[in-house]
Amino acid sequence: MIELNYGIRFGDDLIIDPTRKQQTAVVSHAHSDHLRRHNRILATTPTLELARLYTSEFESIPLEYGKTYRFGKCKIRPEPAGHILGSAQYIIDYAGYRIVYTGDFKLSPNDTCAQARIHQCDILFLDTTFGRKQFNFPEYNYLKQRLAEFVDSCLYSGYLPVIYAYNLGKAQEVMKILGYSGFSTYVTDKAYAYAEIHRRFGVDITNFYSLNDTPPEDGAIILPPPYRYTKEIFPDRHKRTCFVSGWAINKKHCRIWWADEMIPLSDHASYDDLIRYVETAKPKKIYCLFGFKDIVDDLRYRGYNAVKATLANRQGIAKNILAELDLFGT
Ligand SMILES: [Zn+2]
Structure with missing residues (x-):
């Protein structure tokens, strides 16, 4: 049965x-x-x-x-x-x-x-x-490009980019995409530990740091949604936020509807x-x-x-x- x-x-x-x-x-x-x-x-x-x-x-x-x-x-x-x-x-x-x-x-x-x-x-x-x-989602390479462009435009304009991505899976995907594009990422200890396991299995994630050890300089912060305390971390920095998820296709279904940018990269x-x-x-x-x-x-x-x-x-x-x-x- x-x-x-x-x-x-x-x-x-x-x-x-x-x-x-x-x-x-x-x-x-x-x-x-x-x-x-x-x-x-x-x-x-x-x-x-x-x-x-x-x-x-x-x-x-x-x-x-x-x-x-x-x-x-x-x-x-x-x-x-x-x-x-x-x-x-x-x-x-x-x-x-x-x-x-x-x-x-x-x-x-x-x-x-x-x-x-x-x-x-x-x-x-x-x-x-x-x-x-x-x-239904845009093509993968286009979404990867949008993610890199978001970080690039934030840094160019003096903003600290904050990306909302779940600790396991989406965070490592974002880290890999941004690392490949030449950006550093600063992540939670959990996302960092998951990334180390990814590397052991041949997923080539580079340029990532633990947010608790290294203050962010020229890269993007990745936080698990719904993180409501963005203003409290690095309060002296101006930030722009981006939600990366399949749900981002429609703000109505998003818990992070208030993010500055939505990228519907789905898993x-x-x-x-x-x-x-x-x-x-x-x-x-x-x-x-x-x-x-x-x-x-x-x-x-x-x-x-x-x-x-x-x-x-x-x-x-x-x-x-x-x-x-x-x-x-x-
Ligand atoms: Zn799942």
Whole structure:
């Protein structure tokens, strides 16, 4: 039996991205909304290393992209998800069905991790964070250029550039882009530690400093949103702020709507890429996880059997989920 029950469960053999602590769990990536303090974690090696900064008390079982592992009646293979370093989609063969769980994913390039591919399947658990038509993003190189231009124009005009980017994933992507463009970045201790792990796995991030050790001079500060105390740090410096996120496509959905500049550099798939995934993978059943319901209606209109689903409720308290959902009974 396959259930959406505080994670995606395959009988007693396997549970992926559980929202409650487990003895053993398969984890898609190291963002805290997908990670709990499990006793044993199966994940890619970078995910295990990044997870150690969140919780160190676990036994790690490394999984390699492209390799198939058997657990009871379940065969599972991790493949790149293109979301952050180490992020994985899982391709599962169980009870005669091919199941794909994309985890958080993105199809277009990301300078900090391997690019994702589309995998054909019978049942698709799809990350639909940006499942609304307005979430289509400009081309990656253009967004990288806009980011470098923002920093350049701030420094030229005597402002200290402050960039809002989450500590894991987006911060390292911004650090890599700006380092490559010749700018220094000054980051939180957490973002710094995550960047060191990226470097160990071959992501060439350069020119970065801990904000606590080195006052910023000629570069940009990177802070996790929503950081409300911008005025209080380096109060003698004039600053300009920039929010870097897929949400920046629309101020209405932004927690940082007041930023001077918005750059919609996303680490989740765009709306058109979500549709492309489904049309290429050709699943018989689609569970749309996270995000908007719009895409469910669109997929149904296109003739797909799609439903809205969740691993836990919105607050992450793990109640009101679609418990005991037997896929083969629906
Ligand atoms: Zn994530």
